[in-house]
Amino acid sequence: MAFFDFHTHNKNSENAIINIFPNENIISGKLMSCGMHPWHYKENYADEIIFIEDLAKSKKIIAIGEVGFDPVSQVNLETQNKIFIEHFKISETYNLPLIIHCVKYFHVLKELKKNLNPKQAWIIHSFNSKPEILQDLQRQGFYFSFSNSIFKNSEKAKTIFNTILPERFFLESDDSQLDIKEIYHLASEYFNLEMEELKSQISKNLKHIGI
Numbered sequence: 001m002a003f004f005d006f007h008t009h010n011k012n013s014e015n016a017i018i019n020i021f022p023n024e025n026i027i028s029g030k031l032m033s034c035g036m037h038p039w040h041y042k043e044n045y046a047d048e049i050i051f052i053e054d055l056a057k058s059k060k061i062i063a064i065g066e067v068g069f070d071p072v073s074q075v076n077l078e079t080q081n082k083i084f085i086e087h088f089k090i091s092e093t094y095n096l097p098l099i100i101h102c103v104k105y106f107h108v109l110k111e112l113k114k115n116l117n118p119k120q121a122w123i124i125h126s127f128n129s130k131p132e133i134l135q136d137l138q139r140q141g142f143y144f145s146f147s148n149s150i151f152k153n154s155e156k157a158k159t160i161f162n163t164i165l166p167e168r169f170f171l172e173s174d175d176s177q178l179d180i181k182e183i184y185h186l187a188s189e190y191f192n193l194e195m196e197e198l199k200s201q202i203s204k205n206l207k208h209i210g211i
């Protein structure tokens with residue numbers, strides 16, 4: 001069974017969801033997601049939304065995002081919110097899961113999920129915040145994907161892997177050069193799960209969110 005990489009910016013990856021930004025090219029035969037990254041948000045985003053919706057409609061992508069919230073975004077929270085809602089609508093219309101980038105604004109995200117009550121899975125990618133936040137969001141039905149960053153603080157990684165439910169997480173390389181296998185090895189240690197079990201759990205989780 002493959003080491004599935006839930007989110008990567010490396011266009012050469014196999015067994016991975018390769019993320020592209022609007023106006024980048026789809027690579028045929030690969031699993032792709034497309035969304036506006038909060039670092040690239042701007043006031044006028046209509047063309048980007050049309051681009052993403054076209055990809056969703058023509059089934060060229062299997063997930064929407066990454067999209068979300070970040071204090072370093074150039075647009076204010078209100079505009080970040082509007083952009084997020086546009087992605088949410090595409091995700092629900094075309095039955096595609098939503099991959100989320102979130103720094104700090106977890107309370108905003110939580111309220112949105114409560115109010116919008118999505119049918120599609122919402123996955124917070126490269127989650128590296130407090131275990132209490134994870135626990136709270138997990139109760140609300142969120143999924144999580146972990147990258148190398150979570151293992152930089154081993155105490156925190158221990159608590160996170162004691163808190164996360166097996167059916168709620170994925171592993172990813174994101175923009176790191178690290179081999180996804182390394183991330184699986186670390187997760188299997190911290191989660192205290194045999195590698196094959198870990199892979200099969202993640203493959204079940206993928207099916208569960210429709211991938």
Ligand SMILES: [Zn+2]
Nearest residue numbers: 019066174175
């Ligand atoms: Zn990313």
